[in-house]
Amino acid sequence: MHGDIRTFETVFLLLLGFVVVLGELARRLKVAYPIVLVLGGLLLSLFPDLPRVRLNPELFFLAVLPPLLFHAAWLTSLREFRYNLASILLLAFGLVVFTVTGVAIAGERLFLLLNWKTGFLLGAILAPTDAIAAASIAKRVGLPGRITDVLEGESLINDASGLLGLEFALALIMSGETPSASIGVLRLLYLVLAGILVGLVVAWTVHWLELHIDDAPIELTVGLLSAYTAYILAEKIHASGVLAVVTAGFYLSRESATFFSPPVRLQAYALWDTIDFVLNGLVFVLIGLQLPFILAGLHNYTSVTLLLDAIAINVIIIGLRLVWVYPSSYIAYLFQRHVLKQPEPRPQVKQVFITGWTGMRGVLALAAALSIPETLSDGRAFPGRNLILFLTFSVILVTLVLQGLTLPWLIRFLGLGGADEDHSEEAYARLHMQNAARIYLEAGTMRGSLKAAAIFPEFVQPDDFHVGGSLIELPNDAPMDRADRLTITLQVLNVQRQAIVDLRGQGRINDRLLRTLERDLDLRETQVLDARNSRLGIPATKS
Known part of the structure; x- marks a missing residue:
């Protein structure tokens, strides 16, 4: 037992060290880190004296998948997800069925020791794309925003359809019974629906708890x-744990503007970025390390x-x-244009x-392949299991490395890099923030509740979309003391924060832009709080 613990400690430290070194190498090479981590793990697996680390699919599905999916959903813009829903569903469900059928x-x-049943199983394993790899590589190579939105949305929900196909394929092989189409539709x-409902119930409960808790470590915990609660509860009732986690992530991300204080929000993003990097790094290194097995x-x-x-x-x-x-892109275009009346340009x-070239597979596919039992119910070896594992590994390696490395070149060759970038929405939002601050200060001055008339230009500067940077560094002859100015600054920041939350609620800006602007305000508010606390001898706020 003692030896097992020492071995685990050594392996864990080695893996974390590999993640840090390979992550820094990816940054220096300007290559998406999943590619470098997988290749690094592959090279490490060739050293005979290094400890062998087998990926445990049960541990991955329970311990690693929920937080990664939750964070991916948290960072996804719900407005863009809804707008692109037709395209996302055609990929997440239509393409999965098409892939499963084609591989079956x-x-x-084409393959020795595979028949249509084991081909069906292989197709179900390989059909879903990887949310983690897609998001990381898409952002690194500068894919146009619309394509990134579709890819992220697809990879968030096609896990459910792929895992359903895996469930059906295993039942088909293990029992020899073919589920009917009606059973398949009802099961889907x-x-x-049950997965989404569980996710909403968990999210509502957590939202209520967050509104009644004012302690950063507890709120973050x-x-x-x-994420774990949504996944486990959904799996307990045989619903989609993936969709439960994604739903909870969407909902809580949407509502976080109402229950997180600025310091907690800043800590939350730092915490989740760290969790995301460590878990992603570990799973992508583990992919490469599976080659010997x-x-x-x-x-x-x-x-x-x-x-x-x-x-x-x-x-x-x-x-x-x-x-x-x-x-499918043309069908989605027709549906959005003529049914939903969206101003959608022709694809x-x-x-x-x-979009077709960016279909990376990742650790979910490998974990699904490793979850295949080694024997059938009668004790015979599971047909083609080893070949399925090898083919899955090869697809992960090729789609991550070949497609991931060629994407930047293809984007430049096709002239798509930053082609659809539009900063008008951000400019509009920042101007709206400026106007909200102006209206608040003018109204307060007219009521006599704010002594801001003489220093109004210092609060809203015409050459800046933000509240002016001079709010903290004040002239000595200002008509109000420093404490009053800091208090008014906090009030203005809250007004601006509510203004952009309202814009998001009206669909004028998306969630990603809200988070960017919110972070600017949170950092400024933290500075103001620190300035106010220093006057009172209170330690600075941690962020």
Whole structure:
């Protein structure tokens, strides 16, 4: 027992060290860190004297997946998610069915020891894209915002449809029974609706708790707990734990402006960024480290056979996605334009191609493959399990590395880098903040409740969208003392914060821009609080 603990300590420290070193290497190389981490793990697996670390799928699904999905949902803009819902659903459900069907047909014709049933299973494993890899690589390579929004939305919810396909495929192979289409539809509806309901119930409860708690460590712990609670409760009732976590993340992110104080909000983003980096780093390194375990079960295959099979499955997976995205993007365009009456431009061929090319697979696919039982109910070896593991690993490696590394070049070649960037929304929001501050100060001055008339230009400066930076550094001959000015500054910041929250509620700005502006205000408020506290001898606020 003591030896096991010491081994675990050594392995854990080594993994964390690898994550730090490889993460810094990715930053210096300006390459998306999932690519470097996977390749680093792959190279480390070739050293015979290093400890072998096997990815435990149960541990991943329970301990790692909920916080990663929760944070990904938290950072997703709900406005863009709703706007692109037609495109997202066609990819998250339509493409999953198309991929599963295509791989099932190919399984019987192209791969030794695979039939349509095991091909169906392989398709269900490989159909969902990876939310973590998609978000990281999309932001690093500068994908246009619209494409990034669609990819992030797809990868957040296609896990549910993929895991349902995995459930059906395992039932088909283990029991020999083929579930009917009606059962499949009912199961999917229950999976989705019950998962969303659980996520909402957990989020409502956490929201209520957050409104009655004013202690940063406890608030942050409750937020982390909500991800695990949503996932576990949904899994307990055989609903989608993935959708439960995503729903809770969407809801709590939306409402965080009402229950987090500025210092807590700043700490929350720092905490979640750290959790996200550490867990992401560990899982992507672990992907690479799985190679020895996967190769150990492939003694009956020649190297040529494995290479040809790997090439074939990657061509199929990438090809199926490219074939699907063109008609689906046009269908989504027609639906948005003529049914939803959205001012949607006709999809460009090059943008559709990039959407099709950006279909990375990640640790979820590998964890799903590793969750396949080694034997059937009668004790026979599970057919094709080792080959499925190898093909899954090859698709993860190719889609992450090949597609991830070629994306920057393709974006530049197609002229898509920053093509749809529009800062008018931010300019409008900042001007709205300025006007909100102006109106508040003018109204207070007219009522006589604020002695701000003489220093009004210092509070709202015409060449700046923010409240002026001179709010803290004040001239000695100002007509009010420093304490009054700090108090008025806090009031103005609260007015501005409410103004941008209202804009978000009206759909005039998205959640991402709200968080950017909110952070500016939170940092400024923290400075003001520190200035006020220093006058009272209170330690500075931690952020």
